[in-house]
Amino acid sequence: MNFPGLKEDCETLLSRFQATDSVRYEEFLAIWKDMQFSKIFVGGMRTLERNAFTGEAFSIACLYFLPPYTFQIRVGALYLLYGLYSTQLCEPKRQIRISLKDWSEVQSFHQDLISANHLDAAYVFLQMRLKRAFHFTAMPKFLTFQIHKNTPNSSGREEFKDVQDRVSNLVTSDTLEEIQNIHEHYRKTKCLISADKSQPDKSLSLAKDDFVDGLKNFVTEHQLWKLEKRTPKTKSDEEKEATSQESEGSERARALARIKAKSYNSVTVAPKSRRHRQVQLVSANTDPTDSQKRKRPRSRKSRRKTSKEMEDSDSDDDYEVSSKKSQHPKSSRMPVISEEEMSSSGEEFLITKRKRTK
Incomplete structure (x- = not known):
């Protein structure tokens, strides 16, 4: 039987557990209660349909409980199997099918939990063993003959898979x-x-x-x-990492400050073509107002602009003079003679004339 949405709900729960970056049972339990995942078995289902639904939920969780998925996803799948087995409504309780070829992987995973000091996950696994939650079979699913069924592809998410250890x-x-x-x-x-x-x-x-x-x-x-x-990270480890990151950041800031101080204290010798733009060394003790009061050297661009403006002003003056001359052409050609000059010139003219008559 096909139950749409069941696999998506299980994958959503595991993805939220993966986002916590932890393998603690308390984190999984908080997500379980927040999603109200125990109500997944509540519904108007008959006994046969309820048994099929429970078996399908177990098969989906077992898919992520075995390799090639990451260690955190496998621990989350173990917690999911424990929660589904404990909250199922089947009477008697339905067991989880585990094939003999996969049981060796489960035992090695249990040893990894103990060696990595994940005691909460190891305790959950031992509780499932004591409750006889596993049913050891030859095949993970029912083997049928002469029946062609359109079974869906039972492949999990790619982001849940573990990176292959090539070393x-x-x-x-x-x-x-x-x-x-x-x-x-x-x-x-x-x-x-x-x-x-x-x-x-x-x-x-x-x-x-x-x-x-x-x-x-x-x-x-x-x-x-x-x-x-x-291994799980404790609070002391997190504090050590935070202090180490702060020390690294402070060391980096000090190194940058030293580099800046060296670069500002040393003045490079400019080439001949750029000596007029050479930078003067300003010490840190001097006031910024003194440096602002000092005039900056004029660049070539400003010099060109000033020369061009002077030429324009000269041309404007010449134009004004020529315009004035054009307005008074007679005064510029004929000089004005005053009365005194006329009288003096008349006397001189008479004296010269009388001398000639004598």
């Missing part, structure tokens, strides 16, 4: 042992070729002697990093 897949214990054997054989061959049989020549040392040890240390560091990522 652990590539470097295993068998590969490390094989690399160690090849490295020893390579060293013995170099000793046979070199002059000193006990130690190879330095010219033949193309690979490092501690190559295998370095690879082992790298793999162990990667595994420790993964375990630290899974």
Whole structure:
């Protein structure tokens, strides 16, 4: 039977739990109560339909309880299975189908919970074991013959899947042992070729002697990093991270201040073409008003503008003079003679004339 909306509700609950970035049961319980997820079984369903609905809900939660999904999603699916099993209305209670090939993954997941100190999730799993909530089967679903059913695709969300650990897949214990054997054989061959049989020549040392040890240390560091990522963060760890981030920010601010101080205290020598624009060093103790009172050197652009304005003003003056001359053309050609000049010139003229008659 198909129950639309059931898978979407379960995925919404798991996505909200993933947003908390925690694996604590208190966080899941708060989301469960906020969504009122226990009322999912309440409805006008008959016994057969109720049993089918409960089995479908268990199969959807089991899909995210097994790999390849992230550790947090698998813990959320475990809490979801526990809540669905505890609030179901079937009488007797319907069990959760787990195939034998998947049970080994469930046991290893339980060991990871204990080693990572997630005691609340480990306690929930033990409670489900004590209540006999799991039904061990050969197949995860009913196997039917000669019946063709249009079963929907049972693939989960891509964002819930765990990123594949390529380091652990590539470097295993068998590969490390094989690399160690090849490295020893390579060293013995170099000793046979070199002059000193006990130690190879330095010219033949193309690979490092501690190559295998370095690879082992790298793999162990990667595994420790993964375990630290899974461990829950306490308040002291969060406070330490906050203080470290504040110290890093203050150190960065101090470094930037030192760089700025160095850049402002040093004046670069300008080239010959730009010496008229050279910057003068102003100390930090001087008042800003003194620097404002000082006149800035005039740039080429302003010089060109002033020269152009002067030329325009000269041309305007010439135009005014020429206009005045055009207005009084006679006064500019014929000079004005006063009466005194007329009298003096008349006497001189008479004297000169009388002298000539004598």
